[in-house]
Amino acid sequence: MPPLHRTIPALRRLRLANTAFQQPAHLRLRPATAPLRCLHVTPRAQEQEKAESTTSASSADHAPQDAPDRAQSKIKYTSDSYPDLKRDSRFKKVSKEDVEHFKNLLGSEAAILDGVTKETGEEDFEQYNSDWMRKYRGQCRLVLKPETTEQVSGVLKYCNEQCLAVVPQGGNSGLVGGSVPVFDEIVINLSRMNKVRSFDDVSGVLVADSGVILQQADEYVGEHNHIFPLDLGAKGTCQIGANVATNAGGLRLLRYGSMHGNILGLECVLPDGTVMDDLSKLRKNNTGYDLKQLFIGGEGTIGIITAISILCPQRSSAVNVAYFGLQSYEKVMDAFKEAKKQLGEILSAFELMDAQSQQLYHQASGAKLPLEGEHPFYCLIETSGSNTEHDSEKLNAFLEHVMSEEIVADGVVAESETQLQSLWACREGISEAGQHWGGVYKYDLSLPLPELYSLVEDTRKMFEGNGLMHPEDEKFPVKDVVGYGHMGDSNLHLNVATRRYDKDVEKALEPWVYEWVSKRQGSISAEHGLGLAKKGFIGYSRSETMIKLMGKIKETFDPNGIMNPYKYI
């Protein structure tokens, strides 16, 4: 059997757009003893997934605010959008001698994009200077693409000595402007460091260069019946080293946990060129402070990750998906509790969507929704296990229970690959749908589960109160407020769908949302990181004590401050 890959969101949406919705097997409230229809789930075929590569833009949860304008205008320089941000005069400007040095060091034309000594057009630098959201744009004129750890070391050693600022860059699919320069920082792009170093199919430990594309890493271990313990919409472009540097969360976190648990070792180059070889393949190693943890989520501010060692779990051969409607958020919590209890070891996703989000999706995409009636809340459940029959039986028993107990009002289960894709599309199509009417203000927040949905309700109340929202009247800037996200990770996506960007809406939202989150000890950035976008807001999620300590860590590792300046803390 070919390895089972999680299908990429872009493909899911495409399939929904091109095919009529295949109505899944309908479940109705029935006596607890009546047997449910046996589920049949076809493994998703490998060739389907290779049909189209995903770009970062298809990361459905995280589409940019200004995506609709994508092709229409030049992106503003970050230095213009942030006029208070000034270039740090300590940093040297790149000279011809510097370029010469790097040429000798890297020894290949392919390794350098040189706009300092050559007449290179600005457009050639566009993909390195701009983020995919077209929100940030730097002014870099030198891109270096080292191929080995030694080259990264040589580059950083020189930059540190010369006080040349640098930006480490992976697939450049970040959402907070962390991977593009602000001014003329040198971009160190890791894309040429793209080799798998080793894989041990007994322990499941993969060691690979940091520039390996996530999807390729997953396919590689997939051939050995393992799974890369991270899945993202941007998997077709993002790089595993940058995934670690940004502590990417994604779709598999509920089941496989975070990078802090799965990363066994890192090879990093420190700002002074020293190679920190901590590329351990061991699950247990209690010999001193676990320094690699600082690089996980360090966003390239204390060094460059050049290779990772990661524990890959066994791949599941059986995947089931169910979608259902519920009467209240309390019922959603009950359903989650029951899913944890009854599906336990096979539960791999528990996603939340409110009625507004599903309506928005329906209106924007024209797609038929899976359930006939309307419900205030919807959930999507996915199971992944080693035995199709066992998993189906568990899922049936669970559905039987939640329906007979009236926790769930109505539900469907996927009976084919197409249905499975369609159900996932209802969840993953929301983000793009929000932009259909003009723009969307997006927040990616962690909140204690019991209060998670209250923020959506309070935001809605706030806009009802201040007269900025109306579902149909075009005069009102806000069309709707929707909430959805990874229930299993306490991760809410709050989207405010607007007809146009509006200063009043912005003022009403910020810092109001951050204050709301802060009061509940939530996080203002669940999985996107700080970058440039949230540098100023860290105080809402971290105490002064912690921010001060973080500053000391930064100073300890990068005393000259050359690594990814103007960002993070």
Add this chain to the structure above:
Amino acid sequence: MPPLHRTIPALRRLRLANTAFQQPAHLRLRPATAPLRCLHVTPRAQEQEKAESTTSASSADHAPQDAPDRAQSKIKYTSDSYPDLKRDSRFKKVSKEDVEHFKNLLGSEAAILDGVTKETGEEDFEQYNSDWMRKYRGQCRLVLKPETTEQVSGVLKYCNEQCLAVVPQGGNSGLVGGSVPVFDEIVINLSRMNKVRSFDDVSGVLVADSGVILQQADEYVGEHNHIFPLDLGAKGTCQIGANVATNAGGLRLLRYGSMHGNILGLECVLPDGTVMDDLSKLRKNNTGYDLKQLFIGGEGTIGIITAISILCPQRSSAVNVAYFGLQSYEKVMDAFKEAKKQLGEILSAFELMDAQSQQLYHQASGAKLPLEGEHPFYCLIETSGSNTEHDSEKLNAFLEHVMSEEIVADGVVAESETQLQSLWACREGISEAGQHWGGVYKYDLSLPLPELYSLVEDTRKMFEGNGLMHPEDEKFPVKDVVGYGHMGDSNLHLNVATRRYDKDVEKALEPWVYEWVSKRQGSISAEHGLGLAKKGFIGYSRSETMIKLMGKIKETFDPNGIMNPYKYI
């Protein structure tokens, strides 16, 4: 149904000693199509587990080298065993004024054990000055037992100002001398900080004081059908905060992963008394360096953990255990690979025991071994899942496969709770058995899985070559070399069973073992930490670069060096 607790090793051994071995259902090589006997596993009853509390001394893998002498002599002062270690003269000696200050601060007689201003006998300090292995003994004359985070803060602030050295202490069940003083450091014992602060049975997040006993924490979440994601022989005495501070591994790591992934937040008091409140209940929080990770495994050298927030998984209602014999280490690796593949999500333990270890256990305990014939290797497999029938079916299919493919030569499965205990005893009784003939040199090592067992073979060859080993002849100091451990975590316990402690044996072993491990990028301390015992050997598992960086971290957090001095790095 009562919550299912993992039975403590001491109890397992006790039950084996008191009852005849209940021979489990025997499996013989048979055609792949023949059905196996249906397994029946009784959930372990709650009352059995409460029958006897476990002390640290029952942590079977980690019994001390000098345990047989336990009651016979006074423990040597650490300062005598390590004559090169001198008291740091920067540290002030505790004065009457200091004691007065602490009395006012803590406000309770119960909070202070005072040998400075009072005539308190040395024996009253014994449990705080000595470790349970009776290997280390400090000379502390003041024990403080704060009850609140504020009190810990007050104590540390004063100590830092006065340059008084301190040792944070939990259940004092460590194995490397990390939790007892070396000279006259003040012991800060956390046992009075023992309250559960909150538990959310939807998210599974437990927040509790660091002094809560591990077993009590597990029982607490067990009442809500969850499991504490750590299990240790010492669970009856060790404290959860200290478990985090030492990054304890234990028996559940294969299934639930390490503390670095499970700990969601920490409350720590820094050496200057500042409270670092990072007691997050969130699974995702990407706002800056993950500082709490430094405290996980930091062994109390940069601050005191006063509370933890931890993600507790759903408790499994079904547990199965199988034990089998294999012809080679290659077959063991094959079996592990198949177990991962076929048991996937329900595999909760895969333990390795060599023939020598089982013989030693048999000879020392008199217990009958589960299999009739002899095999070079034995494995114990445990599954934990939510459905007994499904799990049994998976385990049967797995056993069927590995036996028909001749990966496994012979095997048994537990059909009752007693059998289950007996099978576990074969694994957990080894450590104590090794001490039966005099003493045992113990190493707790992480190694790449393919090379894990080679160390045992090489050690055996080494002793055969130098004429120090003989199985029967009393003239030879070494009786046998045995290997066993957590195969699933690549964690080998290498034990050298001796008739007497012998300088020649020691010289042959060290640094030979550490060099052997270092060459394979293994860890010289898989789960025990560094403490005082391994401070000098960190260079075998960490590079100079990393040790230097660790030094900077220590300096950043604890510039006066008052926290747990003379140890760690």
